[in-house]
Amino acid sequence: ATISLGPTARPTSIDRGEQLFNDSRLSSDGWISCRSCHTRGHTNGGLSDTLGDGGFGAPKKVLSLLGSGTTGPWAWNGEVKTLSEQVAKSVKLTMRGDTMTPRDARDIAAYLKSLPTAPSVARARGTHDVKAVARGRVVFQRTGCAGCHSPPTYTSSRTYDVGISDELGRRRFNPPSLRGVSQRDGLFHDNRARDLGEVIGRFGHGLKTPLDAADRAVLLQFLESL
Template sequence: MHRLSGFARTRSFRELMRRCSVITISALLLGCLQSSQAPSLAQSPLPLHVPGALIPEEPITPMPAPPAIDPRKVRLGERLFNDARLSGDNSRSCSSCHDIGTNGASSKRHDIGLDGAELPFNTLTVFNSVLNFRFGWEGKYRNVEADVTASLVNPRIMGSSLADIAERLDRDAGMRAGFIAAYGRRPDPGNIVDAIASFERTLLTPDSRFDRWLAGDRAALSDEELNGYKLFKSLGCVSCHQGVNVGGNLFQRHGIFHPLASPDPAILRVPSLRNVATTAPYFHDGSAPTLDDAVRKMGFAQLNATLTDQQVQALVAYLHSLTGQYRGAPVGGGS
């Protein structure tokens, strides 16, 4: 077989690379030409509607229905969630900061710890939290059981111990009977955490108007909300806020182009935008009082985009469509 000299091989390789470069540049130019001829954002057509079918190729998927869990464990977990005996000084329950009757969190910029000082982070909603890939702003906990345990033993949050909680609950005949019915044994650290986690797993909020649109109901969203969703995708918001929870599945640095909020910690778990219209104030430090303010600041800090009033209005309208249902009513009483 004929062997090329080193010089010939080099020349042939360079010629091949030159041809590849020409092909690549031509493809890029063609792509730019096609993009320039594409319809504008306001004119781009929506997918054709097929009744009862999911709208295809969307980066967000509908919220599922709550899972089937032993109702005795769920009822017990809800009782515990609202029981102040879980705190070391009997002064607060889980629902003191995570109000299921409103938004699953609170309206405060920072809730107050047992020591009377503000907690370091704005309280995240417990609704749909089990769909996040990590728990808490810093993503320290990998599952709901670890998150529940950490809150119960944190000296600034609940300030208790699982052994002490079990002892207090065991002295209550009605509570003891509830544990025996659900678990076949008296309260202990394991079944206390499991009961609360079982309840939290049912705190899903399906059937938002956006979920209905994803499921094929084209009348579920207004034109402005649909334009907001298009902007949400075209501006790049969806790069971090996608999937079933519209976020909650990756870590991200905040303040990429411009400062956003308190600089520390620099990297946070991306929050879910489910029910976001009900969970003001916003950001890990609670520094954005309204959704309008949060959208403007996020666009500037994360995308280097100065949004127009019309864009902000459309984006906020879309975000309102993410409010789901809990026990037959909209979360927070919203639309």
């Protein structure tokens, strides 16, 4: 007897995008896929000199793609206005591929838009201090952090001179979203800060005056709660 398993579901744009994301045939000679640097949509945490910033010789951190569908514009220089455009640019410049169609780019973008934001490690473990997080939010607002990392996405559509430059002397960058930042090692465009503590303490990033130990501690807890 033949047992029917029912009709075969047609792949959605997201399904097709996920397949393409993991398909090395999009690259020249099949040597790399999107997943190679963005494992399951996240990041390998390394630096890559992809020409995506308009130049060669200034490697940039491979950013996580989790939650990236709502954090445009894209690229470290903020020059890419749509996610499908960023996908097509990455395949062409980074993967050296020449077979991608506009539909391919749209489908991969649809897949990326389906990826949730990386959760806060502290919230997931139930170890965050609610009162400290609330105090840290006040420090975040008071010190002007929200000027570049604006809620609810904790990023901005603009670029800013962040006081550090890449190897080509460029100092203006589009700020990455802070959502899920507790899951990242290596921060800034070149990983020069090992963790959030260094961003706040050693580099005093975006601060007009250094924070005291108490404010640094609660600001760190707030950032780790995002």
